[in-house]
Amino acid sequence: MTLTRRALCAGTMLAAAFAVSVGVASADTTLTVWDWKSGDPTTQPYFDAVKKDFEAAHPGVTVKYVMQPHDQYYTLLGTAISAGQGPDVVLLHGGSQTKERTGALVKLDDNIADIKGRIAGWPEFTGADGDAYAVPISIQGFAVYYNKDLWQKAGLDPNKTPKNWADLEAVCAALKKAGTTCFALGNKEGFGADFFLSAVAANGWTAAQQEAWTKGDLKWSSPEVKAIVDAWVATKGAGWYAEGANSTAKFMDEYESFERGENANTIGLISDVAHWMEFDDFLGADKVGVYVMPPVAGGDGSLKLPLAGGIGYGVTNFSPNKDLAIALAKSFADTPHMQVFFESAGAIPADTKVDTSKVESPSAKQILAWLADGVPLAHNNMSTAETEEWHRQSQLLFTGETTVDKALARMDEVQAQAKKK
Amino acid sequence: MTERQPSAARRRFLGDNPERLGWLFVVPALALVIIFRIVPLIWGFGTSFTDYNGMVAPRFIGLANYASLTHDPVFMDSIVNMLILLATLPIWIGLPLVLAILIHQGVPGGKLFRAVYFFPAVLSSVIVGAIFNMLLRYDGSFNAMLKGIGLSPVDWLGNSSTALFSLIAVQLWATFGMSLLIFLAGLSTVPSDMLEAAKLDGAKLMATWWYIVIPSIRPIIEFAAVVTTIGMLTSMFGLIYVLTAGGPGTSTTLPEFLIWLEQGRMNRPGYASAISMVLFAMMAGLAFIQIRIMSRNASL
Numbered sequence: 001m002t003l004t005r006r007a008l009c010a011g012t013m014l015a016a017a018f019a020v021s022v023g024v025a026s027a028d029t030t031l032t033v034w035d036w037k038s039g040d041p042t043t044q045p046y047f048d049a050v051k052k053d054f055e056a057a058h059p060g061v062t063v064k065y066v067m068q069p070h071d072q073y074y075t076l077l078g079t080a081i082s083a084g085q086g087p088d089v090v091l092l093h094g095g096s097q098t099k100e101r102t103g104a105l106v107k108l109d110d111n112i113a114d115i116k117g118r119i120a121g122w123p124e125f126t127g128a129d130g131d132a133y134a135v136p137i138s139i140q141g142f143a144v145y146y147n148k149d150l151w152q153k154a155g156l157d158p159n160k161t162p163k164n165w166a167d168l169e170a171v172c173a174a175l176k177k178a179g180t181t182c183f184a185l186g187n188k189e190g191f192g193a194d195f196f197l198s199a200v201a202a203n204g205w206t207a208a209q210q211e212a213w214t215k216g217d218l219k220w221s222s223p224e225v226k227a228i229v230d231a232w233v234a235t236k237g238a239g240w241y242a243e244g245a246n247s248t249a250k251f252m253d254e255y256e257s258f259e260r261g262e263n264a265n266t267i268g269l270i271s272d273v274a275h276w277m278e279f280d281d282f283l284g285a286d287k288v289g290v291y292v293m294p295p296v297a298g299g300d301g302s303l304k305l306p307l308a309g310g311i312g313y314g315v316t317n318f319s320p321n322k323d324l325a326i327a328l329a330k331s332f333a334d335t336p337h338m339q340v341f342f343e344s345a346g347a348i349p350a351d352t353k354v355d356t357s358k359v360e361s362p363s364a365k366q367i368l369a370w371l372a373d374g375v376p377l378a379h380n381n382m383s384t385a386e387t388e389e390w391h392r393q394s395q396l397l398f399t400g401e402t403t404v405d406k407a408l409a410r411m412d413e414v415q416a417q418a419k420k421k
Numbered sequence: 422m423t424e425r426q427p428s429a430a431r432r433r434f435l436g437d438n439p440e441r442l443g444w445l446f447v448v449p450a451l452a453l454v455i456i457f458r459i460v461p462l463i464w465g466f467g468t469s470f471t472d473y474n475g476m477v478a479p480r481f482i483g484l485a486n487y488a489s490l491t492h493d494p495v496f497m498d499s500i501v502n503m504l505i506l507l508a509t510l511p512i513w514i515g516l517p518l519v520l521a522i523l524i525h526q527g528v529p530g531g532k533l534f535r536a537v538y539f540f541p542a543v544l545s546s547v548i549v550g551a552i553f554n555m556l557l558r559y560d561g562s563f564n565a566m567l568k569g570i571g572l573s574p575v576d577w578l579g580n581s582s583t584a585l586f587s588l589i590a591v592q593l594w595a596t597f598g599m600s601l602l603i604f605l606a607g608l609s610t611v612p613s614d615m616l617e618a619a620k621l622d623g624a625k626l627m628a629t630w631w632y633i634v635i636p637s638i639r640p641i642i643e644f645a646a647v648v649t650t651i652g653m654l655t656s657m658f659g660l661i662y663v664l665t666a667g668g669p670g671t672s673t674t675l676p677e678f679l680i681w682l683e684q685g686r687m688n689r690p691g692y693a694s695a696i697s698m699v700l701f702a703m704m705a706g707l708a709f710i711q712i713r714i715m716s717r718n719a720s721l
Contacts, residue, residue, distance in 0.1 A: 075685025082475040082690055100688060103476030188579070189666045244559020246579030246669045253558075384687050392495075395669035399581055402670075410494075 029321055030062045031328055033313075034080075035091035036073050038065035043272060046341040054331050061324060070251075071189070077101075081316070088319035089329050092134050094124025094309035095380030096387070102127035106315040108135065111326050119333055121309025121350045124380060133314050135329045136350035137341065140310030141270040141374065142199045143367060145279050146289045150264040154178035161291035163303065165231075168294055171265075172240050181263035185241040186254030187398065190391020192245060193232065194379040195267040197390070200228045201378040202306035204295025214381035216419025220411035224298060229404050231296040233397050246395050259283065267293065270348045271310045276363040277346030290363040292370070305367070307374030309350060383418035386411065462701070469694035479691060486695035496696060498671035499679045502585060503703075506653055506675065509589055513649045514642060517597045521604035522634060535605065539598035546656065549595045550663025554578075557587055557664070578665050581672035588673050592660055596652060600645045607641030608634065640715060647711045654704055676700045 038047045051063045066087065068076050074097065080086030081104040090105075092098045098105075109131045116122070121136035148158035154175045162168040172182035185192045205213065205224055212218035218225065235241070242263065248254055255274045258266040259282035268274045279288045292303040313329035315322055331337065338351035348367065356368050379387065393407040402410075469486055471479035490496050520538065524531040541549065556563045557577040564574035577587045611634055619629050635642070658677050661667060667674040667682070674682075676696055684693035 072685070075681060078475050078685040078688055078690070082473075101476065103474070188668065190668070242559075243574075244576045244579055247558050247576055247665075248579075388682070388687065389495075392668060392670045395579075396581070399579075399669055401581055 028060055028062055029324065030064050031088045031321060031325055032064050032066060032086065033089045033091070033328070034066050034068055034073075034077065034087035036068055036070040037091065037272070039067040040272075040345075042345045043341070043347075045344040046337060049340050050328075050332055050334075050337050053334075053337070054328055058324065058327070063328065081318075084318040087316055088321060088325040090314050090316060091311055092125070092314050093311055093380075094121065094134075094136065094140065095377070096383055098125050098134055098312070098314065099127055100384060101314075102129075102131075102133045104317055105133040106317050106319070106322055106326065107131045108133060108315070108326065108329075112330065115330060115333060118335070118353055119350045120352055121312070124309035125312045125314070134312035135314075135333045136309040136312040137332050137338065138271045138310035138312075138350055139307055139348045139371065140377065140380075141305050141307040141348070141367075141370075142195055142202070142267050142293070142377065143270055143290045143305060143363075143370075144199070144265055144293050145258070145268045145276070145363065146265045146291070147258070147261060147263075147283060148287045148289050149283075150175065150178075150180050150261065151289075154180055154264070158289055161289065162294055164294045164301075165296050169238070172235075172238065175264050176239055181242045182240040182265055183235075184254045184258040184263040184266040185245040186248040186250035187245045187394060188247055188249045188253075190388075190394055191250040192254065193390060193394030194387065195250070196232055197228055198306055198377045198379040199267050199293035200231060200296055201225075202293065202295070202375045203303050204228070204298040205378070206298075207375075210376045210378065210381070213378055214376075216383075216415055220415055221405075221408040226404065226408060227297045229397070229408060232394060233404060236398055246398055255279075270305075270307075270367050272341075272345035272347035275346055276361050276367060280361050280363065285361045285363070288361075288363050290366050304373055304375045305370040306377045307371065308377040308380050310347075312350070383415070385418040386415050389414040465694045465697050468691055469698045471691045473691035473694075474688050475690050476688070482691075486692050487699075489692070490695060490699065495671050495674065496676075496679060499674045499676045502671070502673065502675055503654065505585060506589060506657075507650065509593075510646065510650060510653070513593060513597065513653070514600065514646055516593070517600035517645075518604050518635075518642065520597075521601050521608060522630060524601075525605060525608040535601070538601050541595045542598040544595065546592075546595065546659030547663055549591060550660050553587075553591045554664055557591075579669055581669050584665050584669060584672045588657070588660055588664060591664070592653070592657055595660075596649075600649060603641060603645050603648075604638065607638040611637045643711060643715045647708060647715070650707055650711070651704060654700070 037043050047065060051065070054063055055061060077087075077090060081101070092101070107127075112132060112135065115135070119136055121139055122132055125134040125136055126132050146158075146161075151158045151171075154177065156171060156174050162171055175182045187193055201210075201213075201224075204227070205218075209218055209224055213225075220226075220229075236245075242248075242257070248257075251274065255266060255268065255278070257263060258268075259279065261283070266274075268276075268279070270276070276288065276290065292305050294303060313332050315325040315329055319325045333351060335351050335353045338349040338354045341347050342349045342354050342356065346364070348371065356364075359365060359368070379390075382390070389411060393402060393410060396402040397404065397407055468479065470481055470483060472482045472485075473479035517538075520534070524535055528534070555561055558564075559574065559576045559579065563577070567574055575583060577583050615633055615637075616629060619633055624632070654675070655677060657675055658681065661673055661675060661678045665673040667678050677700065680693045680696050680700070683689045683696065
């Protein structure tokens with residue numbers, strides 16, 4: 001008899017639990033937000049402010065943040081999209097990560113007229129049909145940060161940043177002579193190669209070439225791209241990087257080695273990670289400098305920061321509460337919230353109305369001054385298939401298992417296949 | 422002493438048929454296998470004939486996914502890596518077997534060794550990966566040791582010629598304790614009178630191993646070989662993910678890692694299903710051959 005009783009007990013408990021969960025769901029609406037940031041202490045005040053204000057303005061609605069691991073984010077999101085259930089609102093990177101998922105997102109155009117002028121960075125979140133699919137919250141860009149102390153020790157003037165490729169070569173040669181590694185580099189996942197490509201292409205390619213790149217018309221084997229891939233190999237040969245780049249993770253092993261003062265330069269971000277605020281904390285604000293990577297060839301001599309809409313919030317088309325979810329996505333870009341995001345995490349916000357006048361870091365001031373006039377981020381406009389293959393080829397170029405020509409031929413193949421779709 | 426009788430209610434439900442009771446015990450396991458193994462397998466088989474991208478409704482494209490597999494260099498590399506991995510099977514069986522025989526024959530501290538060897542088997546692969554990431558990275562402890570004794574450091578995980586073997590060595594370290602335990606259990610069934618008789622007849626140690634110990638535990642060895650093969654092909658993911666992310670190039674990309682990459686990051690569940698089906702067919706083939714060998718021996 002005990003068996004029957006146990007089974008009955010278990011059944012009752014299960015039924016009760018089910019009843020409770022159903023009860024809660026019907027009395028309340030929960031908006032589930034997926035991201036890879038909400039657990040980070042530096043961004044916590046921003047996420048808390050959005051949740052608090054949104055719940056206060058919409059009684060009965062609960063905002064639930066689900067933080068996913070960054071490097072598995074799109075795999076998990078892909079699974080959720082396949083299943084047609086999970087998050088209502090999702091954080092996305094601008095560029096191909098958003099553009100390849102527009103099929104699973106809600107078109108926002110009718111709902112964003114009121115914020116369109118205030119927010120920057122829309123093109124990275126706009127689909128092939130010209131409609132916006134996510135609300136940008138940050139601006140992403142690649143700047144080269146450098147350690148002024150190490151420059152000085154190598155006999156370089158820390159206030160004289162490289163204006164062209166020859167200048168940069170001279171900087172690295174001087175640092176090498178002084179026994180300092182020129183650039184921190186982590187390419188275990190291939191991200192180091194992405195950053196290099198975008199940073200070097202930024203001021204070397206014309207606007208028309210950047211556009212052709214996005215469409216897949218500018219081939220990898222074309223001279224403009226080949227020059228960069230050649231430089232990738234040549235800089236390794238010239239000893240710009242420490243050994244072991246292929247087994248060093250960019251996030252965060254590379255940046256940690258820069259913060260420890262083991263190397264003099266690093267291609268960093270302007271969002272909320274691997275950025276001026278983090279480096280200022282470790283090295284001291286007056287010891288950190290910033291410059292724009294000069295192109296290896298081409299360009300008109302001007303150096304503009306490669307910029308793009310960084311990350312943004314989209315609404316899934318399987319969300320049962322689309323209107324509320326859209327309101328929440330927009331709430332992430334409210335000026336007061338963006339102000340908190342900037343002040344707590346140091347992320348350059350997509351909202352142009354955020355007051356940045358109080359910032360004291362010399363590097364941050366410099367970056368803010370560059371924002372008005374940027375150039376595109378090349379790797380943002382590559383298809384995922386190209387990006388994955390570039391990761392692989394960049395590693396093989398370092399181990400010497402492939403040649404630049406062979407790597408480019410393979411990249412041409414992948415590009416043609418991916419952009420054909 | 423009175424025998425306990427089943428209650429009236431239970432007898433009504435089960436009748437007097439013990440077979441029905443047997444089914445009752447089997448049903449939960451069977452249901453789990455059907456729901457979580459068989460149904461997804463059939464589903465995946467269906468998906469592999471479509472261009473499903475996880476967003477819009479799948480379109481039937483026949484064998485196109487399988488056709489593109491044949492000229493996908495990444496897939497081909499992953500198969501080559503898999504074959505290299507399979508070629509190391511004798512080490513995966515031989516090492517724990519030798520150690521198990523030694524422990525069984527009573528080397529001093531045998532119990533301690535048994536515990537120590539088994540210990541890594543309880544660690545998750547991500548933890549094992551994190552430990553060896555620190556040891557094997559270019560500025561890691563292992564290279565520091567090499568430098569200490571005057572050898573030049575090697576980028577174990579960042580070099581195509583060493584990355585896969587480093588990965589195999591780490592996985593072997595992490596899992597051979599399980600095979601060791603299986604062998605120890607098998608060795609306890611070797612009749613001790615036969616061993617003693619051999620000893621009295623003056624058989625040498627190696628001869629005893631070769632003619633008595635190994636033949637008596639042959640079914641156990643074959644069982645371990647099947648289990649290890651399946652483990653090698655399906656549970657390296659965590660290590661690859663943490664240690665090398667499939668690189669450099671494709672040198673540590675195994676089919677299971679590629680399936681994950683294609684499914685999630687590249688948004689191609691249809692293509693990923695096709696790779697899964699190929700991997701499934703290969704494993705089913707291998708398991709079939711191994712089971713055939715096992716049953717042939719069982720009837721000896």
